[in-house]
Amino acid sequence: MSLPLHARSLGLLAVLAASAPALAADASLLNASYDVAREFYKDFNAQFEPAWKARTGATVTINQSHGGSSKQARAVIDGLAADVVTMNQQTDIDAIAAAGLIAPDWRTRLPYGAAPYASTIVFLVRKGNPKGIHDWDDLVRDGVQLVIPNPKTSGNGRYSYLGAWAYAQEKYASAEQAQAFVGKLFHNVPVLDAGGRAATTTFAQRGIGDVLLTFESEVLQIAKEFNTTDFETVVPSLSVDADAPVAVVDRVVDKRGSRALAEAYLQALFTPDGQRLAARHYLRPRDPAILAEFRDRFAPIRLVTVDQAFGGWARAQAEHFADGGRFDQIYAGAK
Amino acid sequence: MAGTGARYVLPGFRLALGYALLYLGLIVLIPLAATFLKAFTLSWDAFWAAVASPRVLATYRLTFGAALLGAVINAVFGLLVAWVLVRYAFPGKRLVDALVDLPFALPTAVAGIALTALYAGNGWIGQYLPFKVAFTPLGVVVALTFIGLPFVVRTVQPVLEDLEHDVEEAAAVLGASRWQTFRRVIFPALAPALLTGFTMAFARAVGEYGSVIFIAGNVPMVSEITPLIIISKLEQYDYAGATAVAVVMLVLSFALLLLINLLQWWSGRRRIAA
Incomplete structure (x- = not known):
């Protein structure tokens, strides 16, 4: 049993086998995650816990913290002892890395830029699409009202803002024109x-607006929870790739001695089983083979990443969302 | 030592004072001091940019304006509620009395969602109103009125209960009309409690976030409240900017509360003199 530690590419089993002797004792793991991932991680933990027990004999309890x-x-930076963080935006993990709790190279430690799945921004319109919404251009027309959560x-x-900007950027020559386009769009809000959930409520239950801009995963969730015939999904020609990155919190796992478990937990997200589970929760899996399995669930859409269209999150944040941006x-x- | 202690009815003055100071220090003073310290890590220019941009200025106007309006509404109708609860007997009075405390107990987010559901364009109340309430500044006033109500009722109620009927009878015997009795006899006795209730309702409303956020609409320059600005700055990991805005809120609130207290002190003195 002397597998080299860099055998991660060999998959979960290798890592589990190598670390098994050290982890015979029962263990716990805290996963600090974002709000709407509650259901996904509940199911994922139910999948991981027995698998871990079967492979190592140890019982593991995964605790979740959502917000x-x-x-x-911020909670992790301020001392919440989370072994792993599973976020919906890269800047949040970058902030923890900047505080020294996660190694700066976290994006290269797991496949696909450490993001096991992604979503994207699509439109939800009312039954029959009375305003004839088909693409981003239709959102800036007079008399169209949009519901978008606060960027x-x-x-x-x-992501809604960046999706609009990415579209305008391809269509118009200058940043000023793109800004005018996005400005017009937000004046319809x-x-x-x-x-995000509050915006869904405003649109679906309060009857405000003609179009809701939100994550594809949320839209498909709405279709499940509300009367599906009341709403229709509109997929624009282009949208932004909203990947959800994950990372092991180095300082915490080194202190708690839970590194092997934490790494195995995150790697399980990238296995076919983990990827399939994400797809079942309407999250686009990164593994092309699994994505193909669920092709009737995810409409084809041209996705641009924040790295491609905006030169990375740090730049997008500074240029667009910082105060005065x-x-x-x-x-x-x-006025 | 014994001499100092003997001046007080209760023993252990030093212990009690020490405990009181420690308690206030831990719960109030140190967190507030930390806020000031964090804000002062900014240069003056950066501080000014954080707290005085047009967007932030618009939120001060809305937050303090709506809080003031909500507190005024509560002062009028809270007094009425207290009056009805103290002066009249009617079936279900205990129930109504208990209802008053609900805004204290209800999680603010629940209150916000419930109010939004009621006052939205398709809500039970909203559909009959000729103007929009939810997602406008008016919605903010509604939410702040809701959370402030118990403060006025609960401060006025006991004073009203203790008010002797004899005084009113004397006023009537001396020829005062109903209105004169209220204005010259009852109201002056209630005024300090009413002012206290008003102040508390106002202070509570200024800092309110949970219930307002659902009903406000949160559109910059129109319906954003100051606590939302603080939250958005925190979302951007701009701790110093967030505390800078918090410091401005604290100073403004403190100045207003001080002003109201001075007013109360002044009116109290005037009454004694008269």
């Missing part, structure tokens, strides 16, 4: 809810 992604990141407080809103400028002239 707004940035709130969770300042929700990842959901940030009567309510900027603080979070482009998003603030949209509203600066408003």
